[in-house]
Amino acid sequence: MKMKKITVAAILSSTFFFSGNLYAESTSLTNQNIQGSWTLEYTKKSEKSEETVKREDTWIFNDKGTVTITHIPREGGYYDQAPVNYEIEDGKLKISILGRAGKFDKFSVINKEETTMTLKARFGDIYQFIKK
Secondary structure, three states: OOOHHHHHHHHHHHHHHHHHHHHOOOOOOOOOOOOOOEEEEEEEEEOOOOOOEOOOOOOOOOOOOEEEOOOEEEEOOEEOOOOEEEEEEEEEEEEEEOOOOOOOOEEEEEEEEOEEEEEEEEEOOEEEEEEO
16 A cells, blocks of 8 residues: 555656646746747647648737737738737736727737747637747
8 A cells, every 4th residue: 555655656746747847848928038020830729729720920029019910911912010019917918909099919828938939819719939
């Protein structure tokens, strides 16, 4: 009986150790590490969804607190959105909605590494980025 308790404790400890290390590889979102151009590779409806929607837009974050989204596909062409304000609050990304004062799109961070970033929108959609 004592051997089983020790085995279970060892398994749980190693599980927490390895899952903690996997989580630690991702860094939290800050105004400094989001700076630059991020290509939106794809979106999908949820983390578990297999189906992805290929995207081509680029989100350009600058140190003045604005983000410009460029190369947005629309009806066979592309357009660029005017810059809007963004902020990081409690580790979440808040982007102003163009033309709607005081309204924001909010994103939680799923994963943030030096050259990749995965965000989750308010209603669960996943946004997968790669740094340009």
